[in-house]
Amino acid sequence: MKTIFAIAGVVIKELYRRKDFYVLFALTALITLAAAAVHFFHEPNIIRYVKDLCLLLIWIAAWIITIATTARQIPMERESRTIFPLLAKPVTRGQVVLGKFFGCWLASGLALVIFYLFFIVVTGSREHYWPLLEYFQAILLQWIMLGMLTAMTLLGSIIFAAPSSTVTIVLIAIFSIWFLSPHLNVVALHNPEPMRDILYAAYFILPHLEFFDLRERLVGDWGLVPWSACGLAALYAAAYTGLFLLLTWLGFRRQNLST
Amino acid sequence: MIDSSEFFLYENPDESTVSPTAMTAILQTQKLRVEFRTRELRQPVKIALQGLDLQVNAGEVFGFLGPNGAGKTTTMNVLLGFVPPTSGSASLFGIDVRQPIARQRIGYLPELTYYYKFLTAEELLRFYAKIFSLSRAETDKRIPELLKLVELEHAAKRPIKSYSKGMQQRVGLAQALINNPDLLILDEPTSGLDPLGRMKVREIIQRLKNEGKTVFFSSHELGEVETVCDRVAIIHQGELKTVGRVGTIMGNYPTLEKAFLNIVGYQPQTAP
Amino acid sequence: MKKVSPGYWLALLLAACFTLATLFVPRAGWWNNAPDAAHWNGRSASDNAFRMLLGDGRKLFANEFFTMADVYFHSGYYPSMFDAHESELDVAAGAQGKAGDSDSTSDDFLGPPKNWIDALGRNFKPNKHTHLDAGGASGNLKTSSVEEILPWLKLSAEMDPQKIETYTVGAYFLRTSLHQPNQAEEFLREGLRNNPRNCEILFALGRLYYDNYHDSNRARNVWLLALKKWNALDAKSKADEKLVSEEITVNLGNLERAAGNDAQAIHWLEAAQKVSPAPAALQKQIDEIKAKMAEPSSSPTNSAR
Numbered sequence: 001m002k003t004i005f006a007i008a009g010v011v012i013k014e015l016y017r018r019k020d021f022y023v024l025f026a027l028t029a030l031i032t033l034a035a036a037a038v039h040f041f042h043e044p045n046i047i048r049y050v051k052d053l054c055l056l057l058i059w060i061a062a063w064i065i066t067i068a069t070t071a072r073q074i075p076m077e078r079e080s081r082t083i084f085p086l087l088a089k090p091v092t093r094g095q096v097v098l099g100k101f102f103g104c105w106l107a108s109g110l111a112l113v114i115f116y117l118f119f120i121v122v123t124g125s126r127e128h129y130w131p132l133l134e135y136f137q138a139i140l141l142q143w144i145m146l147g148m149l150t151a152m153t154l155l156g157s158i159i160f161a162a163p164s165s166t167v168t169i170v171l172i173a174i175f176s177i178w179f180l181s182p183h184l185n186v187v188a189l190h191n192p193e194p195m196r197d198i199l200y201a202a203y204f205i206l207p208h209l210e211f212f213d214l215r216e217r218l219v220g221d222w223g224l225v226p227w228s229a230c231g232l233a234a235l236y237a238a239a240y241t242g243l244f245l246l247l248t249w250l251g252f253r254r255q256n257l258s259t
Numbered sequence: 260m261i262d263s264s265e266f267f268l269y270e271n272p273d274e275s276t277v278s279p280t281a282m283t284a285i286l287q288t289q290k291l292r293v294e295f296r297t298r299e300l301r302q303p304v305k306i307a308l309q310g311l312d313l314q315v316n317a318g319e320v321f322g323f324l325g326p327n328g329a330g331k332t333t334t335m336n337v338l339l340g341f342v343p344p345t346s347g348s349a350s351l352f353g354i355d356v357r358q359p360i361a362r363q364r365i366g367y368l369p370e371l372t373y374y375y376k377f378l379t380a381e382e383l384l385r386f387y388a389k390i391f392s393l394s395r396a397e398t399d400k401r402i403p404e405l406l407k408l409v410e411l412e413h414a415a416k417r418p419i420k421s422y423s424k425g426m427q428q429r430v431g432l433a434q435a436l437i438n439n440p441d442l443l444i445l446d447e448p449t450s451g452l453d454p455l456g457r458m459k460v461r462e463i464i465q466r467l468k469n470e471g472k473t474v475f476f477s478s479h480e481l482g483e484v485e486t487v488c489d490r491v492a493i494i495h496q497g498e499l500k501t502v503g504r505v506g507t508i509m510g511n512y513p514t515l516e517k518a519f520l521n522i523v524g525y526q527p528q529t530a531p
Numbered sequence: 532m533k534k535v536s537p538g539y540w541l542a543l544l545l546a547a548c549f550t551l552a553t554l555f556v557p558r559a560g561w562w563n564n565a566p567d568a569a570h571w572n573g574r575s576a577s578d579n580a581f582r583m584l585l586g587d588g589r590k591l592f593a594n595e596f597f598t599m600a601d602v603y604f605h606s607g608y609y610p611s612m613f614d615a616h617e618s619e620l621d622v623a624a625g626a627q628g629k630a631g632d633s634d635s636t637s638d639d640f641l642g643p644p645k646n647w648i649d650a651l652g653r654n655f656k657p658n659k660h661t662h663l664d665a666g667g668a669s670g671n672l673k674t675s676s677v678e679e680i681l682p683w684l685k686l687s688a689e690m691d692p693q694k695i696e697t698y699t700v701g702a703y704f705l706r707t708s709l710h711q712p713n714q715a716e717e718f719l720r721e722g723l724r725n726n727p728r729n730c731e732i733l734f735a736l737g738r739l740y741y742d743n744y745h746d747s748n749r750a751r752n753v754w755l756l757a758l759k760k761w762n763a764l765d766a767k768s769k770a771d772e773k774l775v776s777e778e779i780t781v782n783l784g785n786l787e788r789a790a791g792n793d794a795q796a797i798h799w800l801e802a803a804q805k806v807s808p809a810p811a812a813l814q815k816q817i818d819e820i821k822a823k824m825a826e827p828s829s830s831p832t833n834s835a836r
Contacts, residue, residue, distance in 0.1 A: 006389035010375060017377045040682045041705065041714045048603060048679040081373040085434060088339045088367035088444075089390045090359045129674055141655075182652060183613035185645055203648070210652050220606030220657055221675055222668040229654035236651075256295075257341040258332070 003091055004099045011103025012110070015069055021111050024061040028115060031057060032122055047126045048219050054122065055215040058115045059142070063174060066108040066146050070153035071166035073100040074252065083257060093253045097154065101245060104150045109143045134224055138214040141230060145212035148237045149174060151244035152207075158251040174209075181206045207240045284353075285442050285473045286315035286338065291347035293333050293497075307333040309497040310347065315475050315490075317441075320468050322488035322505075323477040326523055330497040331477040332370075335446055339367060351442065363391070366435035370447040372427045376420035380411055380430050383419065384437055391438040405433040408463070425456050432463065443467060445476035449483060461487055485515045495523045585690075593691030600683035600700070606668040606675070608657035610640040664708045677708040688721070698722030699735045712743035728764075731775050733757035737782065747786055754783050777806045781813070793820050 015021055032054040040046055074096075077083040086096065116139050124130045152174075156166040180187075181203065188199035211233040214225065291311040294304045308330045315321045325331050336342040337349050340356050354361040374383050381402060388398040406412045409429035414422065419430060428451065435443060448464075449457040457480070464474050464487055478484055484491060485505055492502040500522050501508055505515060512518040582589060602609040641658070644650035661668050667675030684701040687694060698719055705715035716739055722732045734757045741750035761769065761776045769776075784799035800817050804810040 002392055003390050006386055009389075010378065010386055013382070014375070014377050038682075040685045041678075041711065041718070043678045043681060043709075043711075045676070046678050046682060049682045080376075081369065081371055082375055084339075084341065084369050085367060085374065085387075085431070086390075087341060088362060088365070088369075089387060090361075090363045091390055092359045127674070183611065185649070186613045208648055208652060211655050214655060216607035216656050220603075220608075220668045221671075222606065222657055225654050229651060232651060233655070256343075258336055 003095045004102060007086075007091075007096060007099025008103035008106060011069070011073065011100060012107045015065075015107040015111070020068055021065055024065060025111075025115065025118075028054070028057040028061055029118060032118075036122060036126065045126060047123055050126070051119075051123050052215065052219045054119050055218060058112070058119060059213070059215065061115060062108060062112055062142065062146060063149065063171070065111050066104065066149050067153050067167055067170050067174070069107060070100070070104040070150050071157050071170065072163040073104065074154070074157050075161075075163050075166070078257065087257065094249050097245060097249045097252055101147075101150055101154055104154075105143075105147045108146045108150065112139055112143055112146070131218075131221070131223075134214075134218060137224060137230065138218055141212040141214055141225075141233060144234050144237045145209060148207060148240050148244070151241040151248065155244045155248045155251070158248050158255070177206050178209045178213075181208050182210045208236075211236060283316055284314045285317050286313070286321075286351055286475055287353075288313045288334070288337075288349045289347055291334070291337065291349055292345045293330075293337060293342060294345045307497055308337075308344075311494070311497075311499055313492060313499065313502070315442075315473060317473055318468070318471050319489040320464060320474045320487055321476070322484040322491035323475060323494070324479075324481070324484065324491055324519060325477075325494040328496075329494045329523075331494060332446065333497075334494070335444060335477065338444065364438070364441045366438065366440035366443045368431050368435040368443070368445045368448055370450055372431035374419050374427065374430060374434070377418055379416050379418055380406065380422075380433065381415045383430065384433060387434050387437045393438065401437060401439070405436055408436070409433045410459075424451055425453065428452060428456065429459075432460070440472070442473045442475065445474065447478055448476055449478065449480055457483065481514070481516045481519060485509075491515075493519060493522050589690040590694075593687045593694050593697070596683045596687035596690060597694065597697055597700075600680040600687065603680045603683060604663050604677065606657055606661050606663060608660055608668075614640050664704070677704050680704065688718075692722075692725035695722065695726060695729055695731050698732055702735050702739065706739050706743050712739055715739055715743075728760055730757040730761045730764075730772065730779070733760065734775060734779050734782070737779075741782070741786060747790055751783065751786060754779050754786075758783075773806045774808075777803050777808075781807070784816070788816075788820060793824050796820055 032050060035053050036047075036050045074083075077086070083096075087093070116135060120130065120132075120135060149170075153166060153170050156170045157163065160166045160169060184199050184203035184206070188196045188203065191199060217223070217225065288311050291308050291313075292306070293308040294306050296304050311330070311334060313334070323331055323334070333342065337344050338351065338356055340359070340362065343357065349356045351361040352364060375386075378386070384402045384405065385398060388401065393401070403412070406415050409432050411426060411429055411433065414426060419427065422430065428448075432448075435445070443464075445464075448460050452460065461483060464476070467474055488505055490502065490504050491508060493500045493508070508522075509515055509518045512521065585592070641653070644653060657668065659668070663675055663677040663679060666672045669675055681701065681704075684697050687697045688701070691697070698721070702715040702719045705718060706712045716736065719732055719736045719739065723729070723736070726732060733753055737750045737753035737757065740746045740753060758776065758779050761772060761779070764772065780799045780803035784796045784803060787793070787799060788796035797817055797820055800813050800820075804813045804817075807813055
């Protein structure tokens with residue numbers, strides 16, 4: 001475990017020494033504050049559209065940070081040849097995969113916490129209302145989802161040649177899944193066989209990200225999600241994460257690395 | 260199907276992997292064969308190593324020579340676990356190279372030295388020390404010693420991306436020595452270095468030899484090999500051509516270079 | 532010859548482009564057969580940034596923003612385009628006597644969960660029909676106020692100033708739930724400036740004067756103006772806005788009835804009957820007024836009338 005966390009530590013250092021996070025945070029902050037500065041009909045307490053916008057920006061920024069950070073881990077190690085001094089140590093390829101996974105996941109979690117702190121300060125200053133437990137639940141579920149996304153991106157980085165292609169393909173895939181997968185069962189009903197079966201299969205196979213998206217509940221002040229449901233969602237994410245990591249390890253261990 | 264030993268690191272390797280005959284040999288290959296298959300159709304399989312038998316004993320400085328494309332780097336890649344052998348075996352300290360624990364007591368300096376550019380030299384060494392499970396106290400003691408040895412104390416807190424090539428090479432040497440290895444594998448250690456840098460590397464190799472360490476390195480600088488090595492092996496087109504003491508291989512040739520050229524079958528072109 | 536830096540050439544090129552643009556754009560109307568730029572399409576002369584940037588495409592956003600206001604009114608409990616389509620199919624199936632898979636009532640578009648994924652997913656999104664003006668999801672009027680829909684209505688109005696319901700819906704909530712009749716009046720007047728011939732906005736304005744300012748005279752005048760504008764419409768527009776005229780005449784009738792002008796009240800209610808989908812209900816009101824008129828009255832005021 002020491003090795004895994006040592007590798008994870010390097011990934012976290014890389015995140016806060018690169019500019020990506022700061023640029024995205026600055027953009028999110030700027031857009032949110034600009035939106036909050038507008039007054040509609042001289043009503044000073046309107047806040048839900050600001051919450052909605054800020055949460056959407058956080059969601060997108062978290063995806064970009066996670067995918068961009070993860071997609072370049074193993075390919076850049078190979079391209080910059082830092083993988084050789086690493087694997088020349090008593091480190092297994094499985095430990096490298098796990099280390100990169102934990103590093104990217106923890107890094108994205110840290111970024112998420114900072115984004116949400118900003119969100120809580122901005123919205124709380126206008127609402128004078130802090131449902132902290134609901135916010136914690138939202139952060140937790142989103143972080144769990146980012147774990148799934150990290151594992152998926154790691155797998156993509158093993159399959160595709162360049163980090164840029166991994167980023168593009170994973171972003172397109174994740175947007176499509178986010179938008180379509182909750183509704184594929186409904187779409188399937190309106191299609192003839194065999195398309196109906198294919199769509200149903202896709203519905204059950206593709207990961208469902210709506211289990212981790214509490215934005216509508218936060219904006220609409222719907223209160224806490226039952227913790228049992230959160231637990232089930234976490235198990236669901238853990239299953240997919242484990243599957244993606246296993247596939248990543250199987251792919252990575254087969255790759256010949258020549259100096 | 261899935262070999263869990265590739266995933267988890269064994270603290271105590273299985274005794275069955277330790278060959279009784281290899282007790283004195285630090286590094287050993289037996290009939291090592293490596294083939295590379297390309298994805299293109301009707302392309303012949305490339306044979307990088309053909310049944311290589313090599314043995315490096317404890318405490319010696321061993322030079323591994325050969326022209327470009329001879330199979331030196333492939334041999335090192337197999338020893339370090341980057342490339343699996345097609346057939347034959349390779350072991351370090353009697354442990355099969357496919358087991359990660361085989362690398363616990365080695366240090367490796369690649370030919371092209373690239374390290375995490377966003378880390379400082381100190382952070383890099385600390386990272387590798389954690390991988391070797393060195394204690395905090397041991398790490399805090401080793402790092403200043405190594406930085407002094409490679410003359411990087413003044414740049415220890417600067418990110419590696421600000422280093423010159425020579426400085427990066429010295430960082431590489433420092434990370435190869437972080438765990439006080441019993442076997443050092445160096446791939447072209449003086450490549451790209453100025454004469455002062457090359458002298459420094461030679462001094463370090465000599466010092467390690469005096470401490471009883473084993474050094475296995477490849478180089479094109481035959482003058483240095485002649486000076487530093489106890490034994491050399493010459494490999495050409497994947498085959499081991501000769502192995503032995505420098506003096507024995509030189510024979511009647513005045514320099515190791517002339518002996519080398521003769522062994523690899525170099526025919527000088529006669530003027531028309 | 533001294534070598535000029537590429538940056539200078541780039542700066543020169545940018546300056547030339549800018550100069551040409553400022554020269555030609557005001558004169559650009561000639562290829563559009565317009566006498567001058569002001570008559571071209573007005574886009575470049577618009578003071579509305581969205582209009583300038585997006586042109587007529589901004590109207591697509593207006594519909595989306597209006598829908599967002601509705602989404603916010605229901606605190607996020609709203610059918611997606613997939614749910615809406617399924618609801619329509621279920622309603623259609625129900626109309627043909629076929630049983631649908633889900634409950635086809637308009638209140639519950641989700642229906643029973645279709646599978647375990649659907650069942651689990653409902654925990655993580657809004658799952659109950661609520662209205663913001665009744666406290667929303669939390670039932671707490673302090674933290675859930677209908678003012679939250681206003682930004683979307685304002686944006687919708689910016690995107691499409693010709694979308695009438697934006698003004699009428701916005702004004703309704705401003706004057707009823709939010710008790711801001713002056714803001715509502717300002718919003719309606721903005722709508723009138725953008726839609727001077729529209730009677731629906733005038734009707735809404737009249738409601739504001741009557742309900743909030745209790746100014747019957749002003750309300751009457753505005754409603755009469757609205758009716759005048761409705762009468763000035765062509766036949767097709769009249770048919771499209773038939774219900775608006777019914778609302779105007781019914782409200783005029785109620786206004787006159789409250790003011791004691793029974794004859795006028797009957798006149799308006801009879802006019803409303805001609806376009807009303809429920810003439811029987813109006814007839815009942817007319818009969819009540821006539822009955823009251825026929826009664827011997829003890830009030831001197833009524834006798835004077």
